[in-house]
Amino acid sequence: MAKRKEEAPAPGSPAWMATFGDLMNLLLCFFVLLFSMSTLDEKKWQEVAASFSQTFSIFDAGATSIGDGILVSNGVSQLNELDEYINSTGRTAEDNDAEEYDKENKDGIESVMEQMQAAQLKQSEEMAELIEEMVAESQMSDAINVQFTAQYVQLTLRGALLFDSGKADIRDDAIPVLDKVGVILAKYSGSIIEIEGHTDNVPITGGRYADNSELSCARALSVFNYFLNTTNLEPSMIKYAGRGEYVPVADNSTEEGRARNRRVEIRIYNDLSTRTYQ
Numbered sequence: 001m002a003k004r005k006e007e008a009p010a011p012g013s014p015a016w017m018a019t020f021g022d023l024m025n026l027l028l029c030f031f032v033l034l035f036s037m038s039t040l041d042e043k044k045w046q047e048v049a050a051s052f053s054q055t056f057s058i059f060d061a062g063a064t065s066i067g068d069g070i071l072v073s074n075g076v077s078q079l080n081e082l083d084e085y086i087n088s089t090g091r092t093a094e095d096n097d098a099e100e101y102d103k104e105n106k107d108g109i110e111s112v113m114e115q116m117q118a119a120q121l122k123q124s125e126e127m128a129e130l131i132e133e134m135v136a137e138s139q140m141s142d143a144i145n146v147q148f149t150a151q152y153v154q155l156t157l158r159g160a161l162l163f164d165s166g167k168a169d170i171r172d173d174a175i176p177v178l179d180k181v182g183v184i185l186a187k188y189s190g191s192i193i194e195i196e197g198h199t200d201n202v203p204i205t206g207g208r209y210a211d212n213s214e215l216s217c218a219r220a221l222s223v224f225n226y227f228l229n230t231t232n233l234e235p236s237m238i239k240y241a242g243r244g245e246y247v248p249v250a251d252n253s254t255e256e257g258r259a260r261n262r263r264v265e266i267r268i269y270n271d272l273s274t275r276t277y278q
Contacts, residue, residue, distance in 0.1 A: 116272070120150040120151060120272045120273055121149075123270035124149060124153055124270050125148060127188070127268065127270055131146055131155070131268075132146050134180075135155075135180075135184075140177060143158065143161055144157060144177070150273075151270070151273040153267070154265055155181060155184070155267075155268075156263055156264070157264045158260075159198070159219070159264065161174050161177065162174045162177075162264060163222075166208075166209070166215065167208075168209075168218035168219045168222050169222065170226060178223070178227075182230055185227065185233060186233065188268045189233055189234060189237070191269050192237055192269040192273070193238045193239070193267065193268055194240070194265075194269075195224050195227075195240040195241075195264065195267075196216075196220060196240070196242070196243055196266075197215075197219035197220035197240075198245075198249075198261060198265065199216050199262055200212075200245060200248075200258035200259075212245045213242055213243075213245075214242070215244075216242030216245075217242030219264060220240040221240055223264055223266075224238060248261045
């Protein structure tokens with residue numbers, strides 16, 4: 001009797017998978033049934049949601065992120081405190097130490113600068129007291145005004161005393177004043193000396209100079225040349241410039257104010273400022 005040919009198993013998944021799938025379905029139904037019979041505490045649910053939001057930066061659409069800025073609104077990112085947010089992100093102890101070190105250095109530099117300025121001011125004040133004494137002894141207090149800053153002591157001479165209107169030639173009666181100023185300058189020959197000419201704002205009509213700027217330069221140069229010819233001052237330590245009508249010290253609308261603006265200023269820098277200036 002011929003043997004019966006064995007049939008090949010039907011194609012498909014193994015039989016155990018069907019049993020496993022049925023088990024999973026039963027478990028799902030079981031948990032759904034449990035959930036349907038449970039009571040949900042809405043307050044606790046909101047607290048849990050808020051906790052996740054703060055911990056993982058989960059925001060609802062258009063929710064507030066930093067300050068009053070909107071994190072995402074219609075596809076636009078807005079962070080009002082972005083700089084602070086970025087700068088504080090990922091900071092380490094080394095970063096904080098470096099920032100503290102920089103702050104200490106900045107404070108130290110500012111402290112040194114303040115001490116330097118105080119020392120300069122003290123030097124200028126001492127110089128001004130000595131110069132005022134020399135001016136008073138020479139009986140030139142009416143012709144020379146003495147002021148000082150942290151950088152220099154300034155002697156101001158009236159333009160009407162030194163020059164005729166519209167001219168840069170030194171008047172004969174101004175020679176004694178300049179000679180006494182030269183004696184003062186000689187005591188500070190190692191300092192930077194600046195000579196500046198100034199005018200009022202009345203336009204020049206005709207004459208040798210085209211405008212007030214040229215006139216002020218010529219007057220400063222005349223005083224510079226006079227000191228070179230009558231003193232032993234080092235020419236490389238003396239500077240001169242004309243400022244024209246552009247640095248007034250009084251109101252040009254009055255005759256008195258214009259007279260004050262027509263002047264020559266001579267600045268004697270103190271030792272500390274001279275070292276920095278050079």
